[in-house]
Amino acid sequence: MKKKLLIGFGALFILSGIIHIPKDISVGLLTVLIGVLLIFWGLKVRVNQKSESNAIKPQTPSADDNIATINDKAVKLKSESQQGENISIEQQSNKPKRYTKIFSFNVVGIPYDNPDGTSRRKILNQLVDDARETSCKTDFYCGYSNKDIIDDYSSLSDKIYELEDISISDIELEPFEYEGSPAFYVITEFGCVGCMPAKDVQSFLKYSNAGEIQNINAYITGGKYKFVDLEEDDNSYDMKEVIVTGEDEYGVEVLVELSMPVR
Numbered sequence: 001m002k003k004k005l006l007i008g009f010g011a012l013f014i015l016s017g018i019i020h021i022p023k024d025i026s027v028g029l030l031t032v033l034i035g036v037l038l039i040f041w042g043l044k045v046r047v048n049q050k051s052e053s054n055a056i057k058p059q060t061p062s063a064d065d066n067i068a069t070i071n072d073k074a075v076k077l078k079s080e081s082q083q084g085e086n087i088s089i090e091q092q093s094n095k096p097k098r099y100t101k102i103f104s105f106n107v108v109g110i111p112y113d114n115p116d117g118t119s120r121r122k123i124l125n126q127l128v129d130d131a132r133e134t135s136c137k138t139d140f141y142c143g144y145s146n147k148d149i150i151d152d153y154s155s156l157s158d159k160i161y162e163l164e165d166i167s168i169s170d171i172e173l174e175p176f177e178y179e180g181s182p183a184f185y186v187i188t189e190f191g192c193v194g195c196m197p198a199k200d201v202q203s204f205l206k207y208s209n210a211g212e213i214q215n216i217n218a219y220i221t222g223g224k225y226k227f228v229d230l231e232e233d234d235n236s237y238d239m240k241e242v243i244v245t246g247e248d249e250y251g252v253e254v255l256v257e258l259s260m261p262v263r
Contacts (some may be wrong), residue, residue, distance in 0.1 A: 107194035159225040168218040211260035222248040
């Protein structure tokens with residue numbers, strides 16, 4: 001608006017000056033000069049406003065610029081993702097590898113009494129009775145019937161025990177010292193049933209110190225059993241397979257599961 005007024009007044013002054021020149025040349029020329037100056041200022045204001053407008057006007061990015069920006073972001077995200085994967089892989093590679101070690105032994109010292117006077121044999125009998133009561137009869141003798149044993153159990157004289165593969169729960173190894181050497185009691189829910197063999201203690205300590213005990217299982221060994229034998233058939237005088245039963249002394253086998261580092 002300002003530039004238009006200046007240019008308009010300038011034009012009026014020039015026109016008025018031209019009219020006054022014949023009457024008074026000095027006044028006419030002065031009026032024309034003032035008009036020229038007004039028009040000049042008006043044009044200058046217009047040029048300055050255009051310059052400011054061009055300087056302030058934001059530049060709209062072209063399609064190529066947008067594509068370049070998107071590509072840059074994609075490359076950055078891919079780089080960050082790869083860095084994350086590299087960190088994850090490095091963390092996995094730094095994680096120590098482990099394997100499972102099963103340390104097994106047969107409990108010894110069952111015929112002896114515990115220091116508190118309790119009978120280990122009676123404690124073992126309690127374990128046997130508890131296993132019979134809490135297990136299904138179909139699990140006895142590994143689930144085999146007499147016919148199954150004859151038909152499927154190919155090895156003659158191999159015993160199948162009544163409580164075979166039936167586990168004992170709540171087993172603990174309690175350390176103590178015997179004649180200056182480390183030893184371990186085998187503790188059940190009914191009490192101490194015996195000890196770890198002295199010959200196995202050092203090996204067990206080596207594994208347990210290097211690894212971590214994950215689980216301790218125990219199984220009843222011995223007891224009533226069945227096996228396949230041959231006897232002469234009275235009618236045909238041929239040999240036939242028959243089931244023979246017997247009983248061994250009960251015992252306990254302990255299996256310690258350890259998580260060991262790979263060296």
